[in-house]
Amino acid sequence: MNFSDAExxxxxxxxxxxxxxTLASLPFAIAIAYALARWNFPGKTILNGLVHLPLVxxxxxxxxxLLITFGRRGPVGEALEACCGIVLSFRWTxxxxxxxxxxxxxxxxxxxLSIEAVDPKLEAxxxxxxxxxxxxxxxxxxxxxxxxxxxxxxxxxAKALGEFGATITFVSAIPGExxxxxxxxxxxxxxPGGEDGIMRxxxxxxxxxMIALVVSExxxxxxxxxxxxx
Amino acid sequence: xxxxxxxxxxxxxxxxVSFELKEPSSALFGPSGSGKTSLLHAIAGLLRPxxxxxxxxxxxxxxxxxxxxxxxxxxxxxxxxQESRLFPHMNVRRNLLYGAQSAQAKxxxxxxxxxxxxxxxxxxxxxxxxNLSGGEAQRxxxxxxxxCNPQLLLMDEPLASLDMQRREEILPYIEKLVxxxxxxxxxxSHAIHEIERLAQDIVSMENGRIVxxxxxxxxxxxxxxx
Numbered sequence: 001m002n003f004s005d006a007e008x009x010x011x012x013x014x015x016x017x018x019x020x021x022t023l024a025s026l027p028f029a030i031a032i033a034y035a036l037a038r039w040n041f042p043g044k045t046i047l048n049g050l051v052h053l054p055l056v057x058x059x060x061x062x063x064x065x066l067l068i069t070f071g072r073r074g075p076v077g078e079a080l081e082a083c084c085g086i087v088l089s090f091r092w093t094x095x096x097x098x099x100x101x102x103x104x105x106x107x108x109x110x111x112x113l114s115i116e117a118v119d120p121k122l123e124a125x126x127x128x129x130x131x132x133x134x135x136x137x138x139x140x141x142x143x144x145x146x147x148x149x150x151x152x153x154x155x156x157x158a159k160a161l162g163e164f165g166a167t168i169t170f171v172s173a174i175p176g177e178x179x180x181x182x183x184x185x186x187x188x189x190x191x192p193g194g195e196d197g198i199m200r201x202x203x204x205x206x207x208x209x210m211i212a213l214v215v216s217e218x219x220x221x222x223x224x225x226x227x228x229x230x
Numbered sequence: 231x232x233x234x235x236x237x238x239x240x241x242x243x244x245x246x247v248s249f250e251l252k253e254p255s256s257a258l259f260g261p262s263g264s265g266k267t268s269l270l271h272a273i274a275g276l277l278r279p280x281x282x283x284x285x286x287x288x289x290x291x292x293x294x295x296x297x298x299x300x301x302x303x304x305x306x307x308x309x310x311x312q313e314s315r316l317f318p319h320m321n322v323r324r325n326l327l328y329g330a331q332s333a334q335a336k337x338x339x340x341x342x343x344x345x346x347x348x349x350x351x352x353x354x355x356x357x358x359x360x361n362l363s364g365g366e367a368q369r370x371x372x373x374x375x376x377x378c379n380p381q382l383l384l385m386d387e388p389l390a391s392l393d394m395q396r397r398e399e400i401l402p403y404i405e406k407l408v409x410x411x412x413x414x415x416x417x418x419s420h421a422i423h424e425i426e427r428l429a430q431d432i433v434s435m436e437n438g439r440i441v442x443x444x445x446x447x448x449x450x451x452x453x454x455x456x
Contacts, residue, residue, distance in 0.1 A: 121311070121313070121315055122317060122318075124276050124302070124315075125309070125311060125315040126317070126328065127301070127303045128274055128302050128303070128308070128309035129303075129308075129329030129378045130303050130304075130306065130329050130378050131303055131329070132303055133303075144318070144319055
């Protein structure tokens with residue numbers, strides 16, 4: 001297969017966006033999943049709804065919400081630029097943010113289920129042995145939930161890689177900056193003679209998805225889980 | 231040793247007890263559902279009672295009137311549950327040493343070899359909890375509670391999940407360690423013969439209340455222990 005420079009750029013960018021989106025959202029996802037699984041607090045239903053909102057909203061709506069919030073004239077976007085010089089709109093970092101927001105519900109869901117499957121009796125036993133809540137989390141809850149964390153990260157990575165609607169709305173599809181595999185394929189469909197390019201990018205998508213699946217399955221098995229999705 | 235007055239309402243029943251334990255080895259006795267485990271949880275700090283006060287050797291562990299509640303991990307207790315509750319992702323050695331991390335426990339880490347030989351678990355150290363027998367797992371759970379150097383040992387039906395033969399096998403270990411470590415013990419059971427072998431003071435419970443107190447004469451070496 002002969003990839004054009006633009007295609008290579010889009011593939012590399014997609015991988016970077018998906019990887020950054022997954023890794024950056026993972027700590028937040030674990031924290032929220034833990035809170036949802038273990039605590040009862042006022043507003044829990046609302047938090048749960050907010051987390052799942054990107055799953056049910058049209059992606060274009062999510063993208064537009066990101067644009068008016070994190071865009072250069074949006075309240076958060078303006079503050080970020082003023083204080084730290086961070087610009088998200090029409091940058092690859094914005095693409096990563098859009099992908100992270102879209103992938104977040106799936107990551108949280110997988111991790112929450114695996115935390116709920118950890119027996120609270122083991123956590124109580126650890127507390128009687130003098131372990132602080134933080135140590136209980138780090139040495140008991142998280143290690144026992146790790147297959148779910150890996151499964152969630154894998155699902156999130158796959159989702160982030162394929163994200164299209166929110167990304168193109170928020171950061172457009174600028175070659176070399178925000179044009180991912182998905183938006184490059186869409187670009188090919190808009191002009192005659194793009195079939196070969198579509199085929200090449202399609203194979204790349206399938207290959208990356210397969211590799212992500214296999215790698216996460218191996219990881220989950222190595223840490224002692226019984227299959228990541230179980 | 232321990233003073234407790236606890237009132238805690240569940241949907242189905244209410245735990246309402248007030249007592250003082252003076253003997254180093256005491257037992258809570260009663261049928262299942264009588265509130266023994268809830269009481270033990272309150273003593274351990276795993277249950278925050280609606281109202282109550284718990285004082286151990288002058289340390290206030292819980293006083294709802296003054297909004298004092300010391301959480302379980304700061305009470306320096308050893309708790310042996312009905313099920314062993316070994317951590318499945320750690321081998322036996324790491325399970326045993328889990329509580330032996332804090333400063334006070336450092337001295338006891340030196341007694342590691344002593345404890346494991348006393349409990350007869352020295353040959354199991356590298357095994358994972360998944361492939362241990364019930365008796366082995368429970369002995370390790372006892373060792374784990376001991377190695378965190380507790381100031382009070384709580385045992386909640388530690389033999390109930392075992393068959394007759396295993397019970398008779400483990401009971402002498404518990405007797406031995408109580409004698410040897412001079413640890414205050416609160417032992418929960420519905421089996422009176424276990425209690426008679428271990429405790430000098432029996433608190434009988436029914437329906438969340440104390441219905442009888444009985445002191446036992448024990449002619450064991452504990453009587454002469456300091």
